[in-house]
Structures are given as C-alpha cells and as structure tokens.
Amino acid sequence: MSSLLLSRGGTYLYGSVFKTHILGCPCVMVSSPEAAKFVLSTRAHLFKPTFPASKERMLGKQAIFFNQGDYHGKLRKLVLRAFMPKAIKNIVSDIETIATNSLHSWVGRSINTFQEMKSFTFNVALLSIFGKDEVLYREDLKRCYYILEKGYNSMPINLPGTLFHKSMKARKELAQILAKIISTRRKLKHDHSDLLGSFMGDKEGLTDEQIADNVIGVIFAARDTTASVLTWIFKYLGENPSVLEAVTEEQLVIVRSKEECSGQDKALTWADTKKMPITSRVIQETLRVASILSFTFREAVEDVEYDGYLIPKGWKVLPLFRNIHHSPDIFPEPEKFDPSRFEVAPKPNTYMPFGNGTHACPGNELAKLEMLVLLHHLTTKYRWSMMSAQNGIQYGPFALPQNGLPIRLSTKT
Ligand code: HEM
Numbered sequence: 001m002s003s004l005l006l007s008r009g010g011t012y013l014y015g016s017v018f019k020t021h022i023l024g025c026p027c028v029m030v031s032s033p034e035a036a037k038f039v040l041s042t043r044a045h046l047f048k049p050t051f052p053a054s055k056e057r058m059l060g061k062q063a064i065f066f067n068q069g070d071y072h073g074k075l076r077k078l079v080l081r082a083f084m085p086k087a088i089k090n091i092v093s094d095i096e097t098i099a100t101n102s103l104h105s106w107v108g109r110s111i112n113t114f115q116e117m118k119s120f121t122f123n124v125a126l127l128s129i130f131g132k133d134e135v136l137y138r139e140d141l142k143r144c145y146y147i148l149e150k151g152y153n154s155m156p157i158n159l160p161g162t163l164f165h166k167s168m169k170a171r172k173e174l175a176q177i178l179a180k181i182i183s184t185r186r187k188l189k190h191d192h193s194d195l196l197g198s199f200m201g202d203k204e205g206l207t208d209e210q211i212a213d214n215v216i217g218v219i220f221a222a223r224d225t226t227a228s229v230l231t232w233i234f235k236y237l238g239e240n241p242s243v244l245e246a247v248t249e250e251q252l253v254i255v256r257s258k259e260e261c262s263g264q265d266k267a268l269t270w271a272d273t274k275k276m277p278i279t280s281r282v283i284q285e286t287l288r289v290a291s292i293l294s295f296t297f298r299e300a301v302e303d304v305e306y307d308g309y310l311i312p313k314g315w316k317v318l319p320l321f322r323n324i325h326h327s328p329d330i331f332p333e334p335e336k337f338d339p340s341r342f343e344v345a346p347k348p349n350t351y352m353p354f355g356n357g358t359h360a361c362p363g364n365e366l367a368k369l370e371m372l373v374l375l376h377h378l379t380t381k382y383r384w385s386m387m388s389a390q391n392g393i394q395y396g397p398f399a400l401p402q403n404g405l406p407i408r409l410s411t412k413t
C-alpha cells in the first residue's frame with residue numbers, strides 16, 4: 001500500500017493537501033511543512049492516531065500510539081523518562097557489548113543485513129526495557145515475539161492453525177513472561193532505571209495488562225525501524241567510499257584517544273558519541289533519503305478547516321514525511337545521498353524522520369545512540385561487500401533495500 005503511494009508520489013501530489021480515495025477510504029494527503037505542522041503539532045488534538053483493528057489487537061489497544069489525552073500523556077512521560085539522555089547514558093557500554101558481539105558473529109559469513117540488524121536492535125530494545133536482567137528471558141521473549149510478528153501481517157482470522165491464531169497465542173505467552181518478571185521485581189523491591197522500572201514505579205499505577213501492551217509496543221516501535229535504517233546505512237556507505245572513509249577517520253580519532261586510556265576507560269561513553277558529527281550526518285541523511293516511515297496515519301475527530309479545505313470528521317489524514325523529505329525546494333537534488341547538506345540545520349517541520357508533536361518518537365535518542373555505537377566498531381574494524389547490485393525497495397512495512405541487503409562482512413586488513 002505504501003509502495004503504491006510512494007512510487008508515484010512525486011507525480012500526482014500537487015499543493016499542500018490533496019484528497020483521494022486511493023486506500024479504499026477517504027483520505028487527505030498532507031505534503032507541506034505547514035500542513036504537517038498543523039496536523040501533528042498545533043492542531044494535534046483534532047487528529048487522533050489510527051491503525052487497522054487487527055494491529056491494535058496484536059499489539060494491545062492500551063499501547064501508547066493508539067491513545068490520546070490524559071492516558072497518553074501519562075504513558076509518554078514514563079517512556080520519555082526511560083529514554084531521555086540522562087537515562088540512556090548509563091547503558092552505552094552495554095550497547096557496545098551487544099554491538100561488538102553482533103559484529104563478531106557476522107564475520108566471514110554471507111548475511112542478510114536486515115535480519116542481523118533486527119537481532120542487534122532487538123537485543124538493545126530488551127536492554128533498554130529490562131536492563132541487564134534481560135539475558136535471562138531473552139530467548140523466550142525472542143521466540144514469542146518472532147511468532148507474534150509473523151502473524152502481524154497475516155489475515156486476521158482467529159481460527160486454530162492460522163498464523164494469526166498462533167500469533168495471538170504467542171502474545172498471551174509474552175504477557176505471561178512479563179507477569180513473571182514483574183512479580184519477581186515486586187518481591188525484590190529494587191529500583192530500576194529502565195523502561196519497566198519506569199512503568200512499575202509510577203505512583204498512579206499501570207495495570208499489568210497496560211504494562212504488557214506497552215512493552216510489546218515499544219519492542220515493535222524500536223526494532224524494525226532502527227534495523228531498516230541501519231540496513232540503509234550499510235548500503236549508502238558501501239556505495240559512497242569517500243563518505244565511508246570520512247566516517248572511519250572520525251571514528252579512528254576516538255579509537256586513538258581511547259588507546260591512551262587504561263582498562264575500563266576504553267569503553268565508549270556518551271561523551272564520545274557527541275564527538276561524531278560526520279557519522280551523525282550520515283544517519284540524518286539516511287533517515288531523509290530512506291524515509292523508512294514514509295507517512296503516518298491520523299483521523300479527523302471533527303470537521304476541520306485548513307487553508308480553505310474542509311477535512312470532514314472521520315476522514316483519514318496522512319502526513320507524507322517522504323514527500324516532504326524529497327521535495328526539491330527543501331532538499332535540492334533530493335535523490336542524492338549527501339550528508340553534508342546537514343551541515344546547515346533544516347528548517348522547522350521540513351525534516352521529521354521521528355515525527356513531531358504529541359506523538360513524536362520518544363526513542364529517537366536511543367535509536368541514534370545505538371546506530372553510532374555500531375558504526376564506531378563497524379567502520380574502524382570491518383569492511384563489507386554487497387552481494388549483487390540491489391536497487392529495488394521493498395516495504396515490510398518499512399522501506400528496505402531489496403531482499404534485506406545480502407552482504408559479506410570481513411575484518412579490515
Ligand atoms: C531510527 C529508528 C526510528 C524511527 C525512524 C522512528 C520513528 C518514529 C515516528 C515517525 C514516530 C511517530 C509516529 C506518528 O506520529 O504517528 C514514532 C513513534 C514512536 N516511537 Fe519511534 N522511531 C524509531 C525508533 C524508536 C525506538 C528505538 C523506540 C523505543 C526505544 C521508539 C519508540 C516509539 C514510540 C513508543 C512511539 C509512539 C509515541 C507516541 O505515540 O506518543 N522508536 N517513531
């Protein structure tokens with residue numbers, strides 16, 4: 001569905017808003033910075049998030065992204081608390097361990113980049129949710145989540161034997177594992193600074209079911225998104241040797257400064273990750289060109305007028321991030337991968353890879369952090385070759401290089 005929209009995006013979207021029935025329902029396409037600001041920020045209360053019912057059942061309807069108002073605000077505060085820089089600063093070296101183990105396990109093999117990145121981002125997600133306790137439950141959680149996601153894109157027919165049925169069962173099992181973790185934590189009464197600690201510590205008290213919906217929701221929001229962006233970075237760096245060399249040079253400066261330190265101090269720190277402007281621009285430019293979340297969904301909660309248009313109550317409203325990110329007026333030669341364009345900060349509401357407003361991504365700092373840490377070790381120690389010329393894009397549902405980008409990774413000589 002997204003490919004249908006996007007492959008023709010540039011040719012039929014004129015102006016800032018556009019009404020269509022292309023998705024089988026009345027939709028308003030939003031493709032200007034001003035209109036996106038209206039829908040996502042200034043009039044956010046008039047546009048509620050909306051998802052297909054089957055997705056809601058799968059993730060749980062009390063998960064943060066399906067909600068508005070007070071309950072949403074409360075969840076958002078708890079999620080932001082666990083993912084703000086002050087909280088994730090403490091897990092940089094644990095993320096580093098996950099990154100170095102992952103890279104090590106890929107050497108000398110032909111790998112499907114996206115599949116392997118998913119395993120990296122899954123492990124980081126579990127770390128951020130459960131802290132270091134996660135290793136105990138990692139395999140069980142992974143097995144259940146894997147079955148759950150296989151049913152995510154299947155027909156929502158809940159009969160024995162169907163993928164959907166299996167996936168609903170896996171969801172129940174996930175909730176049971178979580179209930180076990182929660183009850184153990186309640187008994188031990190330790191304070192935790194991870195996401196589960198944040199959910200459990202709230203004075204207003206979330207139910208176990210609300211916690212489960214949101215833990216599963218955060219894994220969903222965190223894993224495939226970040227893994228797709230990393231996959232695109234492998235592709236763009238592979239195709240742009242001079243950019244790869246610039247990133248490597250920047251990272252080697254950090255490696256050399258660490259070599260002068262002793263023991264423990266060799267671990268990467270939050271401060272190190274702030275000395276990576278070139279690498280950060282590669283991430284920014286990848287987020288722009290790939291625009292893995294091509295658009296998002298809202299629904300008008302009442303009749304709304306914008307710029308002379310009437311958006312009737314109940315209509316879907318789609319802010320088209322990819323169209324904004326690929327507008328030649330905002331980003332000249334938009335198809336070109338050129339990280340240097342971010343040497344100048346983009347104007348407000350022209351660059352929204354993490355959305356904006358009340359539902360903007362609370363995990364964006366963690367996403368950037370884990371990508372920087374992986375890129376630090378990748379560029380300084382390894383090189384990769386792409387198995388074949390792959391220029392297609394697939395959507396599953398996030399934009400992804402064809403076939404998940406098969407590569408071969410080797411240690412640098
Ligand atoms: C590069 C990777 C990522 C991208 C591009 C991304 C992008 C986005 C975008 C565009 C939204 C807003 C959607 C909307 O307005 O409808 C969003 C929401 C969200 N993201 Fe991310 N995200 C990423 C990684 C993460 C990570 C790592 C986490 C968690 C650790 C996370 C957690 C969330 C949550 C919980 C929401 C819902 C917020 C709400 O409804 O208030 N995301 N993300």
Ligand SMILES: *[C@@H]1O[C@H](CO)[C@@H](O)[C@H](O)[C@H]1NC(C)=O
Nearest residue numbers: 037041348349350351352356
């Ligand atoms: C989000 O919207 C606000 C208000 O319009 C704006 O100041 C800010 O720059 C926007 N953020 C992004 C990433 O565009």
